[in-house]
Amino acid sequence: xxxxxxxxxxxxxxxxxxxxxxxxxxxxxxxxxxxxxxxxxxxxxxxxxxxxxxxxxxxxxxxxxxxxxxxxxxxxxxxxxxxxxxxxxxxxxxxxxxxxxxxxxxxxxxxxxxxxxxxxxxxxxxxxxxxxxxxxxxxxxxxxxxxxxxxxxxxxxxxxxxxxxxxxxxxxxxxxxxxxxxxxxxxxxxxxxxxxxxxxxxxxxxxxxxxxxxxxxxxxxxxxxxxxxxxxxxxxxxxxxxxxxxxxxxxxxxxxxxxxxxxxxxxxxxxxxxxxxxxxxxxxxxxxxxxxxxxxxxxxxxxxxxxxxxxxxxxxxxxxxxxxxxxxxxxxxxxxxxxxxxxxxxxxxxxxxxxxxxxxxxxxxxxxxxxxxxxxxxxxxxxxxxxxxxxx
Ligand code: AMP
Ligand code: MG
Numbered sequence: 001x002x003x004x005x006x007x008x009x010x011x012x013x014x015x016x017x018x019x020x021x022x023x024x025x026x027x028x029x030x031x032x033x034x035x036x037x038x039x040x041x042x043x044x045x046x047x048x049x050x051x052x053x054x055x056x057x058x059x060x061x062x063x064x065x066x067x068x069x070x071x072x073x074x075x076x077x078x079x080x081x082x083x084x085x086x087x088x089x090x091x092x093x094x095x096x097x098x099x100x101x102x103x104x105x106x107x108x109x110x111x112x113x114x115x116x117x118x119x120x121x122x123x124x125x126x127x128x129x130x131x132x133x134x135x136x137x138x139x140x141x142x143x144x145x146x147x148x149x150x151x152x153x154x155x156x157x158x159x160x161x162x163x164x165x166x167x168x169x170x171x172x173x174x175x176x177x178x179x180x181x182x183x184x185x186x187x188x189x190x191x192x193x194x195x196x197x198x199x200x201x202x203x204x205x206x207x208x209x210x211x212x213x214x215x216x217x218x219x220x221x222x223x224x225x226x227x228x229x230x231x232x233x234x235x236x237x238x239x240x241x242x243x244x245x246x247x248x249x250x251x252x253x254x255x256x257x258x259x260x261x262x263x264x265x266x267x268x269x270x271x272x273x274x275x276x277x278x279x280x281x282x283x284x285x286x287x288x289x290x291x292x293x294x295x296x297x298x299x300x301x302x303x304x305x306x307x308x309x310x311x312x313x314x315x316x317x318x319x320x321x322x323x324x325x326x327x328x329x330x331x332x333x334x335x336x337x338x339x340x341x342x343x344x345x346x347x348x349x350x351x352x353x354x355x356x357x358x359x360x361x362x363x364x365x366x367x368x369x370x371x372x373x374x375x376x377x378x379x380x381x382x383x384x385x386x387x388x389x390x391x392x
Pocket of ligand 2: 176178242243
């Protein structure tokens with residue numbers, strides 16, 4: 001049995017960053033940039049008005065004649081004389097001959113095309129200089145940036161159509177258990193409804209992973225072997241639920257070995273989630289998660305999530321660890337690391353009722369997994385504790 005920290009280190013070392021791929025902007029959300037993006041243009045590309053108003057070369061007279069307009073999208077680079085102005089709109093090109101834009105609210109029309117300026121405009125006011133946001137050939141976005149809608153909108157605004165990113169992993173979920181039934185079907189004696197396929201799939205969606213296959217596997221060696229074989233061929237990551245304990249019908253470990261998946265660790269000194277199995281075959285990664293739903297989800301957050309984030313090219317792969325003060329005595333009679341489903345509010349940690357590995361209900365209210373170290377026997381009220389922040 002190995003420690004939590006040892007297992008985390010093994011995962012960090014054995015999981016590789018995925019290959020890079022080119023993606024159109026609309027397909028790139030949630031990906032990580034694999035290289036710096038250089039701006040192909042100045043932004044804005046021309047001196048741009050930030051107001052509706054009048055552009056002119058201010059020279060201490062307050063009266064001007066409006067000799068034309070600068071509509072957005074139309075260049076009207078007129079050589080304005082001393083007392084001439086152009087009507088201009090937000091986003092319009094300011095002619096080279098003008099030194100300011102007077103906002104419309106500070107202008108009064110005297111008659112026809114004659115205007116009077118009510119408030120003296122500062123020079124360069126309301127004019128966005130060329131390259132104010134970014135200059136041509138500067139780095140627009142750095143390698144490692146997580147591409148969200150702001151980033152992708154920004155790149156689109158620079159005329160960029162596609163980006164080079166780290167591929168997101170394709171994930172296969174294999175759900176074992178002869179007792180499992182899908183919601184919507186009738187439940188016979190001794191059967192249970194499946195939680196883990198829905199739970200794991202949605203946990204993957206939350207990480208931005210959408211290329212997911214789900215299959216149900218009988219508790220039988222040959223079919224388990226075959227399903228694992230297919231999964232290894234077609235997917236970057238295989239997540240197996242259940243069948244990894246020591247029961248007579250737990251065939252996952254044997255089936256993984258038969259497929260030459262190299263075990264990197266099996267059995268952790270932790271509760272819940274002792275029978276977690278992790279292995280690799282080439283760059284393919286396999287996690288066999290305990291079938292008990294709360295146990296499975298805990299292992300997902302602590303071990304699977306960092307592995308997936310590493311593959312996706314994230315620099316910070318683990319969920320954040322923070323400190324709080326416990327309002328409850330915590331006993332650890334197991335000499336194991338404990339992950340307790342916990343509510344943290346204003347720095348106060350309240351471990352919840354229902355810590356058993358089968359109980360998902362207490363996970364619903366939890367925003368934290370409180371970590372009790374394996375060498376800690378008892379934590380008193382008011383003592384500082386570390387927790388994994390589940391608000392991400
Ligand atoms: P196992 O890890 O296969 O020994 O399963 C441990 C416990 O978790 C058993 O009570 C199973 O019925 C239950 N279990 C396994 N897989 C699931 C699942 N997908 N959904 C809900 N319960 C499950
Ligand atoms: Mg089972």
